[in-house]
Amino acid sequence: MGNWVVNYWFSVLFLATWLGLNVFLFVHAFLSYEKADKYFYTREILGSALAWARASARCLNFNSMLILLPVCRNLLSFLRGTCSFCRHALRKQLDHNLAFHKLVAYMICLHTAIHIIAHLFNFEHYSRSRWATDGSLASILSTLSQQERDEDSWINPIQSPNMTVEYVTFTSIAGVTGVIITIALVLIVTSAMEFIRRSYFEVFWYTHHIFIIYFIGLGIHGIGGIVRGQTEESLNESHPHRCAEFLEQWDDHDSHCKHPRFEGLPAESWKWILAPGILYIFERILRFYRSKQKVVITKVVMHPSKVLELQMSKHGFIMEVGQYIFVNCPSISYLEWHPFTLTSAPEEDFFSIHIRAVGDWTENLIRAFEQQHSPIPRIEVDGPFGTVSEDVFQYEVAVLVGAGIGVTPFASILKSIWYKFRHADHNLKTQTIYFFWICRETGAFAWFSDLLASLEHEMEELGKVDFLNYRLFLTGWDTNIAGHAALNFDKATDILTGLKQKTSFGRPMWDNEFSTIANAHPKSVVGVFLCGPQTLAKSLSKRCHQYSSLDPRKVQFYFNKEDF
């Protein structure tokens, strides 16, 4: 529990503040439209639906303002960089940006629904009071514009009994922009569903740019001033509390109550979205500028199972462990940027990524690099972005668990730890590393086995074999593989990977592993780092609690789930 609080207190505080602001804005706007005298006559026709619509509109403005901010990657990186003195927890929260972006999007959807439903009722009420002939206040108010043709005398946008609500919707700015931006919102949401996003990234990426239509439409949505309230002057002259009952006297010249005069509410959305809009435009310009910086490809390596390694260098590129970059290849697609985890260590003089063929773009890229006779395609790079997990170097004993593709950032981490160790870097407190690699089959990660093999070799040379202990677990085994392993039991190196450490089959038995580590390091603080699925995280964090000794001087396990 304590661990959770330490890691997540900032998130909880942030979300609570955001929700609190939403509730406050909603209630404040609701009460102001429900109680204000200015809207007394409007409420006569519309009822509470006016307040519901305006309150949800206020929240929509607020959330539309917020939604652009988490996706300004460069701005966030800048904040994180200047925040190097800040607590680690704060910097980590900046990486949950996409989670926040989605949360704000859900809130926008919710308020859109409330807003539309409220306005449907509003239009219906306007229409009914236009048709009503019972002499009620509502019907008199609705006929106001027919008698005088002044601009400020009408309140009901449905000017004649022949106008249908559909007609008003599609001939008013508010109606047309409302329909367009809602359709845009629906398209954005359906193409951003996790299944579509992960399987067909391009559909998601291109459709998401419809948000430009959303923001422009939102900005001009309120221009028509279709929501009307009584003018200040008219309120002073003929206050509704005094004059509402004397509506038949409004025409009389000598009555002290005149016809109420109305004005439309000015558009206010643009005030909310202007600043973030400018920030976002600036962010895109910055991304474009950074991407134009020349990237020199120093080495291209084709690994087995269609994995391409690109080693590059770029002027002024500074990276840290576990970060990722966005890569664009104009000859394949001008507009697509795809993220890749960096697999090189900061101490190396190049940066590298390993690209697997998993979709259209990656396959085309690998094919382009395979051509021996044509020139190497140009690459553009934006970044690096992402969490900087320096905690990895702070623990005396580090337990690193990488599952499947989650092993990629550990390439960077292991290399960096090794460099720091060789150069006796003072920042490195690590004395022993236990690395657990869990994957279905090693095929696509053969390059990682090579990395482990070279680390193994170097450690032997330095005589420091105990520094790195790694275990590889293959979960996708069958009887064939097991048979082979049994036959080659007494060979020095593993038949599958060629490493000195034998491959184990199946999933690790964490209880055994933890108790072994606890026994081997009875007085140390052990940091456990995972890059993998949630179920594994739960399992590991449970073991961490279990095997941490009650005595704070003895072995303590701290669990860190990293989203690299």
Add this chain to the structure above:
Amino acid sequence: MGQIEWAMWANEQALASGLILITGGIVATAGQFTSWWFGTYSIVAGVFICLLEYPRGKRRKGSTMERCGQKYLTKVVKVLGPLSRNYYIRAVLHLGLSVPAGFLLATILGTACLAIASSIYLLAAFHGEQWTPIEPQPKPKERPQVGGTIKQPPSNPPPRPPAEARKKSSEEEAAASAGVSGGPQENPVPVVDEVV
């Protein structure tokens, strides 16, 4: 964008449109708006569309994530045969369903979204996609008990005569017609299959 399966996105869009139609329909019917009967139609159409679109079709490449509990509806949708398999039919169906909802403001958003879904389905149909149900995985075969497969002792245990003698003897066997079961070895003690 060669590997895009448009039908997957069309499916999400149609499902969303169904929900929007239901919501708009409920608002119109409950609020007794003018021409509220279009709202009732919209609820019915929305429910039908949601039920039709809920089971996700199988992707051509890669594994498909099923929606929670979709296997019951998959059976029903499968029964419709070509009506559900062919995306041209779905495109026309959705376009047709969307038209009556366009007469009421409360449901007009549903019309627009469903029309868009219909056009994406049309695009999917042009690309030759079709709806394949996700079949439930057959249960893995029960592993037979290792001991249970040993019924007879080995038919040719050592010491064995050299290869030529073995071949000759098997030819004789084949010629003499297979009256002896179990091969060239004659068991001195009759073998009975019993559980010890």
